[in-house]
Amino acid sequence: TAVLNADNERLMATAAKVWQGTTLTYGLEGGDVRGTLMDANTLQVGSTTFELPLPGRHNAQNFLAALAVAKALGIDWGSLTQGLQVELPAGRARRYALPNDVVILDETYNAGLESMVAALRLLADLPGTRRIAVLGTMKELGERSPEFHHQVGIAVRELGIDHLLVLADPAEEAALMKGAAPISAAAFADQASLTNHLLELVQPGDRLLFKASRAVALDRVVAEVMQQLSPTATD
Template identity: 25%
Template sequence: MKTAQLHNIFLEFPEICTDTRKIKEDSIFFALKGDNFNGNKYASAALENGAAYAIIDEKEYVESDRHILVDDVLKALQELASFHRNHCRAKVIGLTGSNGKTTTKELINAVLSKKYRTIATKGNLNNHIGVPLTLLSIKEDTEIAIVEMGANHQKEIEFLCSLAQPDFGYITNFGKAHIEGFGSEEGVIKGKSELYEFLIKNDKHIFMNADDPIQLQKLGGYIKKYGFSTNQKEFYKIAFSGANPFVKVIVEDNSIESQLVGSYNFTNCAAAILMGKYFNVPLEKIKEAIEGYSPSNNRSQIITRNGRQIILDAYNANPTSMKAALENFSQMEGNHKIAFLGDMFELGSITPTEHQNIADLATTLKFDEVVLVGENFNRVETNLKKYSSFDELKNFLNNNQLHSESLILIKGSRGMALERILDTI
């Protein structure tokens, strides 16, 4: 079936499902494949549970005219998404970077939705499947779509740009993330910059942090760039005015106080403010959006448990974000500071060095207590407490009472699931 024909069906049944456990009435089921599953086997079950059509790529599973056979289900999903993106009138903002993508995306959406009909990537569905699903959520009346793009190897952002065709773009930063796939920090910069390359090649608009020397160097001669800066006159001025614990900024003599912990969230707020100004959202509405946004999903959250104040930042971690979190934690006021740090993943050959660096940094910052968790941290040379697994940490917590008025930082990669500490303390 041609993509245009499939798109006509999609316009009649605009709900997409890829999981038979979450089938919605009159949806289209795409029978994707993975290392351990074959969606074709569940196509009939999807139809029985209410799907209007099932898109499959193995002929033996065709049982009715509601089974639509294509050469490759994933490719069909991606091509449909690209076709739909070009069918709709919405402007697309592409967003990538090593740290802060999802928070920045949520802030941008909060600001722009004050004036426009927007859609944005749900959660962190930002890969070769998530981006198509986001594009397919664009409605006829959507004015702006904010599309988050993740990557862990070269050419991935380039491919996602070919699907999303962004009109605008922003890179949060370049850090030590996914080194295993990118090969080096230079590889990270090259991979993330594929967004810039697409936008420049197609004469599109770029938002930038003009205080980031890498961005400034790469975009110095490009005309269609719009930046924020704390001190450069040629860019929109947004001043940082503290983060103890919540980030505060000054814009046009107006103070804006977010609900985000950590000075590292300043640039995330600034990017959303810059885009709000570009799209003519009134400043009072921008302030309302930034101050009203409350983080969730273990990202820069402040939680109180039994008199203890906890900074829960356990959604993900890499050396850059870990260093920023520790330095910010060191500047916060607290009677008894405890940092729980979990392993950082996907670092490849630099894994031992970077875990040692973080342990050394944590030692110099002189917190009251630092607890390292995971096999990688367990191998470092340090006098800090360290446990090879969460179960070992749990045993320690069950047998040792933490200070009753502690200020606690919890930071680690998603696979460590350190938010489980909350159930113990």
């Protein structure tokens, strides 16, 4: 049995050409196992509600894939309704609630094009006063790196992010800023100047996303911002 993402048009078209066996599909738009994202943390499949171990549309897709595999293997979903816990390293899918209703999404562990866009969608869907994306270089992308950073900038603009702050290599910085124009954006040469600007910019009710490849060390900015805004910040 091939378990396929029905929301992925290219995948489904390819499978139709090369696979003649049994298929079981899943998705948020269609599929045999079809889910509805009630909010960032809650998925409904038929009459059953699941609390997602990690928030966001992309993680809902992963959870639906797991449900489809369980169905293919004849495994009952009952135990999954009790919730799952996922242990991830620092800088991956971390959420911190600070005083004055400021929320930080810490995704500083690593970054690629798909994960960057997924994190931006999560930020855009998060209720709040303003949404600020603090983004850095996605490393090791080769000659297409500026192109991919430009696509991230376009996603920032199309998702209606309020402010973009960039700490990136020159070519990637330019591509990000160009893609995001004309939204409010600023670029920085180091973590210290970025941190100082962000501390002046942040207001009550803001939602902040930090994401870049590990080498950019945006985790240092997260740590300093949290220390300044709330020494006792919590998940």
